[in-house]
Amino acid sequence: MNNETVNPTASTGHEQRFELLVASITDYAIYMLDPEGHVSSWNAGAQRFKGYEPQDIIGSHFSRFYTDEDRAAGLPQLALRAARDEGRFEGEGWRVRKDGTRFWASVVIDPIRAPDGTLVGFAKITRDTTERMTAQEALRESEQRFRLLVQGVTDYALYMLSPQGLITNWNAGAQRIKGFSEDEVVGSHFSRFFTEEDRAAGLPELALQTARSTGRHESEGWRVRRDGSRFFAHAVLDAIRDEQGTLIGFAKITRDISEQRKAAESLEQTRNALFQAQKMEAIGQLTGGIAHDFNNLLAVLSSGIDILHAQQPGSTANRVLDSMRRAVERGALLTQQLLSFARQQPLAAATHQLNTLVGAFEPVLRRAGGPQVSFLFDLAPRLASVSVDEARFEATLLNLVVNARDAMPDGGTLALETRNVELAASQIGALPAGRYVCVTVRDTGTGMAPEVVARAFEPFFTTKPVGKGTGLGLSQVYGFIAQSGGDVVIETALGKGTSISLYLPAVEDAGPADAGLPPLRSERVLIAEDDKLVMAVACELFETMGYEVLTAPDGVAALRILERDSDIDVLFTDLMMPNGMTGLELARAARARHPGMKIIIASGYPQAALQHEEPGSAEFSFVGKPYRLADLARHLRATS
Structure with a gap:
């Protein structure tokens, strides 16, 4: 039997001390509720938070601390029910002080039960957390404003990376610039935006490493959009660390500067073109002056040789004089070339259709290219006319073909192309805006280094061995084209061949063709041919030379067209x-209806055999099958 007895006095003292402890707490409102929710005790913290004296509040229902809207929603009753049924209620919300002001409260309600489990009331603890809630709300609003700001930026791609380089968020600018939606990129590595060659070179990892070690990495380079297209980007990568200095990620800012780069390159090209034009102009003036003076000296020498030759007929000295004359003639040719470069050589310019000139000169060009060079002619139909010196233009083509041949010692492909082009101002050198005809000679040879291209048009500059070239070929080309109002462009790379393009101003067709050449105005040809494939080829050839083409499937249909249409310049017909x-x-x-019409008959038979079979056929011009553009051009020139 336990003889211990409980000291009622000690128990009472313990309860008094606990009551004093609760009553003295001011940071928490600690008070009791009866089972129905009426306030039965009130401590100093409750008085400080809520403004009520004990005598003002004890016996009142605790719902008076709730807002009107929370009381209307039944929140006080729900809180008591949750505490009674679940053993505890915990929540946050707005509460009302005696003076009507509000504060944000953190609330805990615990049920109090007797030893037999009977509910005797509730213990309620409330804390004023307004400052914390206000700070959190301010932080939330700040973060929200920042998110709105970032998402509202469309000129920059703004996004975050994890320490490993994985994308963690994505703004509207990033989606606009790179084409990916947020769902497509979040969680993937940012290296996906780099080109394959940059990834192979380890540039993404280098950027992370630099930003990690120095705090920042800034670069420019090509990046790849979702559709595979490229843009030139300026990118900044900043390391983000917490208060302890631990790396928590990276901030990435990317801007598309493709247009700025294009504008800068265009400006640089314009500056280079201006410098090149000024340099060539200065060299031309110097060269022209020297050539004029040299011509005067040669004139004196030439006259002296003539006098000596006349004074000593039959003399053995004449052999020396003949050698001197040949040297003077070579010197005269050299001065003509120099004057050509200096644009001081008069031109016999006339309006020409360059496809016609190319076609007529094609056999010479093929012979100059040699057997190892494969020729391709790509002549644009309906090519505009230009004003050029025919002989000098042919010499220019010959120069370019010979240079291309020499650049392909083991053989290769040489293409000659003509095109109509529309240029903006200063798009090519200092040429004004307008319509131009572009003639390009393209080879698959050794190409040129940049330092060679920079001097390619200078007189006497050559990369050929001694005795293999004068260095005046391209200088003559440049001088002639510049004097004709055009410009020359070289596109080349070592080991990848060279393209030299001649740009000449297009001119309006002015009257009939000169010297019996094919049309400078839009003449009309009637083609009679029953084979559709042959017809298509013939149409293409005549359109290339600038003719307007009419067609007939047989002689009967062609004759009907000739009967109703008298404005036809050429008849081109198959024999059979x-x-x-x-x-x-x-x-x-x-011929009976239109005596002045040019008539050409195409046949696979030799002309001699044809004349034997068809007496009187010699009055017409015959072209043998298969025929080429040069063949048609030659017959058109010869046919009256």
């Missing part, structure tokens, strides 16, 4: 055609 009328019969009928 269906439906009872041969090409020769069509030619005779056309």
Whole structure:
């Protein structure tokens, strides 16, 4: 049997001390509620928070501390029910002081039960957390404003990376610039935006390493969009660390500067073109002056040789004089070349269709290229006319073909192209805006280094061995084209061949063609051919030379066209055609109706055999099959 007895006095003292402890707490409102929620005790903290004296509040229902809207929603009753049924209620919300002001409260309600489990009331602890809530709300609003700011920026890609370089967020600017939606990129590595060559070189890892060690990495380079296209980017990568200095990620800012880079490159090209033009102008003036003086000296020498030759007829000294004359003639040719570069050589300019000149000169160009060079001619149809010196233009083409051949010692492909182009102001050198004809000679040879290109048009500059070239070829080309109002552009790279493009101003067709050449105005040709494939080729050839083309499938249809249309300049017909009328019969009928019309008959038979079979056929011009552009051009020039 336990003889211990409980000292009622000690128990009472312990309860008094606990009551004093609770009553003296001022940071928490600690008070009791009866089972129905009426306040039954009130401590100093409750008085400080809520403004009520004990006598003002004890016996009142605790719901008076709630806002009107919370009371209307039944929150006080829900809190008591949760505490009673679940053993505890915890929550936060606005509460009302005696003076009507509000504060943000953190609330805990615990049920108090007797030893037999009977509910005798509730213990309620409330703390004023307004400052903490206000700070959190301010932080939330600040973060929200920052998110809105970042998302509102569309000129920059702004996003975050993890310490490993994984994308953690994505703004609207990033989506606009790079084309990816947020769902497509978050969680992936930012290296996906780099080009394959930059990834292979380890540039993404280098950027992270630099930003990690120095705090920042700034760079420019090509980046890749979602559709595979590239843009030139300026990128900044900043390391982000917490208060302890631990790296928590990176901030990435990227801007598309493709347009700025393009503008800067255009400005640099314009400056280079201006410098090149000024340099060539200065060299031209110097060269022209020297050539004029040299010509005067040669004139004196030439006259002296003539006098000596006349005074000593039959003399053995004449052999020496002949050698001197040949040297003077070579010197005179050299001065003509120099004057050509200096643009001081008069030009016999006339309006020409360059496809026609190229076609007529094609055999010479092929012979100059040699057997190891494969020629490709790509002549644009309906090419505009230009004003050029025909002989000098042919010499220019020959110069370029010979240079291309020499750049392909083991053979290769040489392409000659013509195109109509529309240029903006200063797009090519200092040429004004307008319509131009571009003639390009393209080879698959050794190419040129940049330092060679920079001097390519200078007189006497050559990379060929001694005795293999004078260095005047390209200088003559440049001088002639510049004097004709155009410009020359070289595109080349070592081991990748060279393209030299001649730009000449297009001119309006002015009257009939000169010297019997194919049309400078838009003349009309009627082609009679029953083979559709042959017809298509013939149409293409004549359109290339600038003709307006009419077609007929046989002689009968062609004759009907000639009967109703008298404004046809050329008849080009196949010899053998269906439906009872041969090409020769069509030619005779056309000649009877239009005596001035040019008529060309195409045939696979040798002309001698044809004349034997068809007496009188010699009055027409015959072209053998298969025919080329040069063949047609030659027959058109010769046909009256």
